[in-house]
Amino acid sequence: MTTLVIGARGSIGRHVLDQLHTAGEPVRASVRDLSTAGDLPAGVPVVEADLTRPATLGAALDGVRRVFVYALPADPAPFAAAVAAAGVEHVVLLSSGSVLLPWTADNAIAREHREVEAALPATPVRPLVLANNALAWARSIRAEGVVRVAYPDAATAPIHERDIAAVAVAALRDPRTPGVSDLLTGPDPLTQREQVRAIAEALGRPVRLEEIAPAEAEAAFARFAGAETAAAILEFLEHARHPGGSPATDTFERVTGRRPAPYTAWARDHAADFR
Numbered sequence: 460m461t462t463l464v465i466g467a468r469g470s471i472g473r474h475v476l477d478q479l480h481t482a483g484e485p486v487r488a489s490v491r492d493l494s495t496a497g498d499l500p501a502g503v504p505v506v507e508a509d510l511t512r513p514a515t516l517g518a519a520l521d522g523v524r525r526v527f528v529y530a531l532p533a534d535p536a537p538f539a540a541a542v543a544a545a546g547v548e549h550v551v552l553l554s555s556g557s558v559l560l561p562w563t564a565d566n567a568i569a570r571e572h573r574e575v576e577a578a579l580p581a582t583p584v585r586p587l588v589l590a591n592n593a594l595a596w597a598r599s600i601r602a603e604g605v606v607r608v609a610y611p612d613a614a615t616a617p618i619h620e621r622d623i624a625a626v627a628v629a630a631l632r633d634p635r636t637p638g639v640s641d642l643l644t645g646p647d648p649l650t651q652r653e654q655v656r657a658i659a660e661a662l663g664r665p666v667r668l669e670e671i672a673p674a675e676a677e678a679a680f681a682r683f684a685g686a687e688t689a690a691a692i693l694e695f696l697e698h699a700r701h702p703g704g705s706p707a708t709d710t711f712e713r714v715t716g717r718r719p720a721p722y723t724a725w726a727r728d729h730a731a732d733f734r
């Protein structure tokens with residue numbers, strides 16, 4: 460029963476691939492450009508698949524029973540058709556927990572994920588906040604030992620990419636597993652200030668937090684993510700300033716029977732990214 464991991468070089472996709480491969484389950488990895496496949500594990504077949512080039516999908520899906528895929532901005536219709544034509548039994552979609560929050564009707568990030576969920580028959584996995592978001596702080600930490608954020612006391616429960624992958628793997632093995640599509644978070648809400656402190660501890664040197672105005676933060680996000688996404692990120696942070704605005708759930712524990720990794724473990728795993 461081969462599983463195709465689309466986006467196998469992605470942070471979460473790579474853990475999905477590794478967890479299935481380590482368990483001895485047949486897996487196939489896909490990348491958009493085969494010349495980038497070099498760091499994938501030896502012994503895993505690698506194929507080319509690009510959701511924006513439907514002609515690449517037939518061969519990638521040939522003989523595949525289960526698929527892991529990201530909620531990518533490309534039109535999901537050709538992918539959905541290719542999945543059906545290949546006789547794939549089920550698809551697990553890395554979506555976003557934002558689709559479950561009551562106030563996100565006009566939030567661009569939630570809307571994009573809702574659109575993909577609606578267009579693609581799949582089991583969604585819905586993390587709310589990726590611990591990896593803090594990698595956006597890596598450049599200024601490396602260069603100046605500084606993090607500049609708006610709303611330093613906004614609290615979220617970021618989740619380790621390895622834990623998101625574990626829930627996706629549970630969904631791949633059995634999409635009826637209770638809880639796989641529930642709001643998925645890390646263990647405890649942590650303010651941005653506390654997250655920066657955890658990174659400094661993992662680094663073994665101080666990191667200064669500088670508060671900036673929300674408009675300045677939004678402009679900085681807009682430079683790499685576009686204006687609409689930047690506004691959506693600021694909206695998440697604004698809600699995270701209030702109790703329950705970015706909740707922590709027990710979804711990971713209910714699905715896997717284990718506790719999710721604490722943020723301090725994520726910081727240790729990524730200390731090299733900040734050096």
Ligand SMILES: NC(=O)c1ccc[n+]([C@@H]2O[C@H](COP(=O)([O-])OP(=O)(O)OC[C@H]3O[C@@H](n4cnc5c(N)ncnc54)[C@H](OP(=O)(O)O)[C@@H]3O)[C@@H](O)[C@H]2O)c1
Nearest residue numbers: 466468469470471490491509510511554555586587588589
């Ligand atoms: N930031 C948050 O707090 C948050 C919260 C909830 C959900 N999410 C979701 O998490 C995602 C990020 O996860 P991540 O960090 O694991 O992502 P990532 O490391 O950026 O990996 C994305 C993968 O998608 C693949 N990809 C991109 N375009 C593709 C295409 N046209 N066809 C096929 N594959 C394509 C890339 O493949 P190549 O290796 O071939 O380039 C890459 O491996 C976000 O996009 C969002 O949907 C984020």
